[in-house]
Amino acid sequence: MRAVNALGLDLVLLPNHQPKTIDAHQGQFDLILTDVLDFPTINKQVLFIELTDTYSQAYQPVFGWQASNIVMYTSGSTGEPKAIHKRLSQLIEEVDALGELFCPTDAGSAVISTVSHQHIYGLLFRILWPLRSGQAFCRENIEFQEQLKELRCSDKSFSSYTLISSPAFLKHLQQGDGALAELSHVFSSGGPLSVKHAAKARDILGCRVTEVLGSTETGGIAWRQQKVGSVLWQPLPGVKVDICDAGNLVVTSPYAGGTHYSQDKIELHENGLFDHKGRADRIVKVAEKRLSLAELEAFAEQSFLVKEAAAVLVTRGRRECVGLAVSLSPEGHRLLLEQGRRHCNLEINSYLITRFERVLLPRFFRYCDCIPVNSQGKRVQTALNALFLEKEE
Structure with a gap:
C-alpha cells in the first residue's frame, strides 16, 4: 500500500463491495486493493493482499500520506450515493x-x-x-x-x-x-x-x-x-x-x-x-397538515407492541398518506398471530391517536423482522419505499 500511495493515487471507498456497486462506479477508480480471493471479475486490475491475523496493529506510515485524498460516499439512504x-x-x-x-x-x-x-x-x-x-x-x-x-x-x-x-x-x-x-x-x-x-x-x-x-x-x-x-x-x-x-x-x-x-x-x-x-426533509404534509415522520416513529416505538418503526410517505393516485413499517415486540407478535393483521393495525393506531390527529395515522402497515438498514446501520429509504409498492391492503 505504501508503494501504491507513492504513485500519488487517491483512495476511493465505495459504499459497499457488491458487484453492481463496483460496476456502477468503474469510472471512479483504476486499481482495486482487496483481501477477497474470489473478487468479482471486472475490467480493472485487482491487487490481492493476504491478511491472516484477526486483529491488526498500528501501521504508522499511513499517516505520512496526509496530502492524499480519500473519496467516500454518502449512505444513499435518501437517493443515489454522492461522492465526498x-x-x-x-x-x-x-x-x-x-x-x-x-x-x-x-x-x-x-x-x-x-x-x-x-x-x-x-x-x-x-x-x-x-x-x-x-x-x-x-x-x-x-x-x-x-x-x-x-x-x-x-x-x-x-x-x-x-x-x-x-x-x-x-x-x-x-x-x-x-x-x-x-x-x-x-x-x-x-x-x-x-x-x-x-x-x-x-x-x-x-x-x-x-x-x-x-x-x-x-x-x-x-x-x-x-x-x-x-x-x-x-x-x-x-x-x-x-x-x-x-x-x-x-x-x-x-x-x-x-x-x-x-x-x-x-x-x-x-x-x-x-x-x-x-430532519427537516422528514417533515411532510398529509391532508394539508404537517407531520414529523421521526416524531411518529419515536412515539410508535413507545408502544408495548412495537420494537422498531419506520414511517414513509405513500402516494396512491393523487392522495398522499402515511405508511408504517413495524418490527414487532414479542407481545406484538402474539397479537399478530392470534388476532391477525387488521386487529394489529387497529391496536397500533389506537395508541397513535392519543397523540396524532386521525388523518395523520398510518393507513398502510408492513410487518417485518427488522427495519432494512445498510452496512452503516442507517435505514435504506429505497428499501422502505419498496415495502409499500405491493398492494397488501
Missing part, C-alpha cells in the same frame, strides 16, 4: 480531537465494530483512531449481538474492548449479550438512540453509550451520553454550531472544510448545547 472528497489530513485532525476528548484507549484493549469502514464513522473510529493510537482492532465485523458474550471465551489476548456500533445493532440487544464482553467504551452513530434504548444498552453492556452526531460532509458534529432528563448534544472540539432562520443546524468546522448548512432541525441552548429535533 476529503483530505486525509482533515480526517487525522478529527481523529486527534476525538482522542483528546474521549481517550478510550488503554493497554491491552482492542477495538471491535459492527459497522463498515466504508463510511466516515467506521473509517474514523474503527480504523484511523486505533491506527493513530497504536491499539489493536478486529478486521472482521461483529454481525450478531450474541457474538459479544463469546469474545472473552474465544480470545483472552485483550483485557477489554471498545465497541464501535450503531442504533440498529444496539436496539436489538438482549439480556446476557454483553455479560462476558468486558466493554470499556461503546460508541454509536448513524441515528439517535431513544432514552429507552440507550438505558437498555447501558444495562446490558455495562457502560454508558457515547452517541456521535455527524455526516460524511461535515465529519463529527457533536456527542452525548444520555441520562434521564438530559438528551442535549455537546459540540465536538473545534466545531461551532448555530441555527439559521428556518431552524436548521449550521456547522462551522475544520472537518467540514468551512460552513455547512444541514437539514437537521435543532433547538439551541446555552453554551452551544442543542436538542436535535429530527
Whole structure:
C-alpha cells in the first residue's frame, strides 16, 4: 500500500463491495486493493493482499500520506450515493480531537465494530483512531449481538474492548449479550438512540453509550451520553454550531472544510448545547397538515407492541398518506398471530391517536423482522419505499 500511495493515487471507498456497486462506479477508480480471493471479475486490475491475523496493529506510515485524498460516499439512504472528497489530513485532525476528548484507549484493549469502514464513522473510529493510537482492532465485523458474550471465551489476548456500533445493532440487544464482553467504551452513530434504548444498552453492556452526531460532509458534529432528563448534544472540539432562520443546524468546522448548512432541525441552548429535533426533509404534509415522520416513529416505538418503526410517505393516485413499517415486540407478535393483521393495525393506531390527529395515522402497515438498514446501520429509504409498492391492503 505504501508503494501504491507513492504513485500519488487517491483512495476511493465505495459504499459497499457488491458487484453492481463496483460496476456502477468503474469510472471512479483504476486499481482495486482487496483481501477477497474470489473478487468479482471486472475490467480493472485487482491487487490481492493476504491478511491472516484477526486483529491488526498500528501501521504508522499511513499517516505520512496526509496530502492524499480519500473519496467516500454518502449512505444513499435518501437517493443515489454522492461522492465526498476529503483530505486525509482533515480526517487525522478529527481523529486527534476525538482522542483528546474521549481517550478510550488503554493497554491491552482492542477495538471491535459492527459497522463498515466504508463510511466516515467506521473509517474514523474503527480504523484511523486505533491506527493513530497504536491499539489493536478486529478486521472482521461483529454481525450478531450474541457474538459479544463469546469474545472473552474465544480470545483472552485483550483485557477489554471498545465497541464501535450503531442504533440498529444496539436496539436489538438482549439480556446476557454483553455479560462476558468486558466493554470499556461503546460508541454509536448513524441515528439517535431513544432514552429507552440507550438505558437498555447501558444495562446490558455495562457502560454508558457515547452517541456521535455527524455526516460524511461535515465529519463529527457533536456527542452525548444520555441520562434521564438530559438528551442535549455537546459540540465536538473545534466545531461551532448555530441555527439559521428556518431552524436548521449550521456547522462551522475544520472537518467540514468551512460552513455547512444541514437539514437537521435543532433547538439551541446555552453554551452551544442543542436538542436535535429530527430532519427537516422528514417533515411532510398529509391532508394539508404537517407531520414529523421521526416524531411518529419515536412515539410508535413507545408502544408495548412495537420494537422498531419506520414511517414513509405513500402516494396512491393523487392522495398522499402515511405508511408504517413495524418490527414487532414479542407481545406484538402474539397479537399478530392470534388476532391477525387488521386487529394489529387497529391496536397500533389506537395508541397513535392519543397523540396524532386521525388523518395523520398510518393507513398502510408492513410487518417485518427488522427495519432494512445498510452496512452503516442507517435505514435504506429505497428499501422502505419498496415495502409499500405491493398492494397488501
